[in-house]
Amino acid sequence: MAVMGEKSDERLGGWMENLLPERHIYIRSHGETQVFTLTPGRQFTLIFLTAALLTWLAISTGFTLFFAAAHGAGAESEVLMMKHQSERWIADRQARLDIATQQATNNSGSLEDLAKTVTARNDALIKVLTDFKGVPGAAAALAPAQIDDSLPPIERIYSVRAEQERMISNAQAFAKTRAERLRLAFRMAGLNPAAFAGGPSSPLASGDAASLSQLLGVDADFAERVHSAAADLSDMRGLQNSEAHLPFGRPTVGTRESSGFGVRLDPFTHTPHYHTGQDFAGPMFTPVYATAPGIVSFTGVRTGYGNVVEIDHGNGFMTRYAHLAAFSVHPGQRVALDQRIASMGSTGRSTGPHLHYEVWINGRPQNPARFLKAGDYVQQN
Structure with missing residues (x-):
């Protein structure tokens, strides 16, 4: 072997x-x-190594070309996909524009008819917004936005329509918010809001939306929104009119609240005594103001109170201002909210210059602090 x-x-x-x-x-x-x-062996080894190197170069080159071709095909495919998406987006926008234009043509007939509907809407909107005149915060909340005059006519008209939609929505939201704020103020004062709601209703809130649409010459949807906003506004107005006659004002300015409503030690006898009002301490002759409009029902001296002014505000409400130094009004005189009626003093059972302030409902004394708190809340716009 x-x-x-x-x-x-x-x-x-x-x-x-x-x-x-x-x-x-x-x-x-x-x-x-x-x-x-x-030698033959060395030549064979050299030939083998050379062949192996050439084979490796060939394989590497092949893989490189393959991946380059694949990447190029992928990039081309991505470009084509983006192109198709762009074409679809343009086609979609064009279709929407065509539909909008067709709808505008069907609904309005012409640019002139469309302008007429915008004008009718604007007249209805003015009627609603006029009822907000004098309402705190309404002017800022319902201010119209500026329309770009450089827009083409049809785009400008649609911008106006969009602004009208925004304003009627704001009017409705403002009326609801204001009405709810007033209801909360009534509750803070210990009053039932339902007993003070109501009052004259806006003509726009009467009837139904269909009748209002014919009356105003506006589309049914906008008429429904006007009708709803007017109803909310009437509700708000009723509460606001009642609030305006309630003693929610402050009788003095720049003074310190001292003794409050309820049981306290009498400053003279030092025994428990029911205090029926709210005291405000301040310098002599500090101005005293009416906390609500009404008619002066009494000026003079009452036992323990010293010099007193009493104002009848209607609906069972009365306010009393005691320990005064001097009067600025007389019985039978009609006074307005925040009108000066007297000067602070120390008459009657008093230990120093201060105002004793009372709120009465149907002959029963109430806690004035609740009314003061409610009035402060209402004033926050």
């Missing part, structure tokens, strides 16, 4: 010598000659 292996090696070696005979490379440098011998 060893002999056969040796023979095989000899045949392989002979084959390589025939195919790759031994070669010599002579290199002469600086007068010296160097000889490099390339």
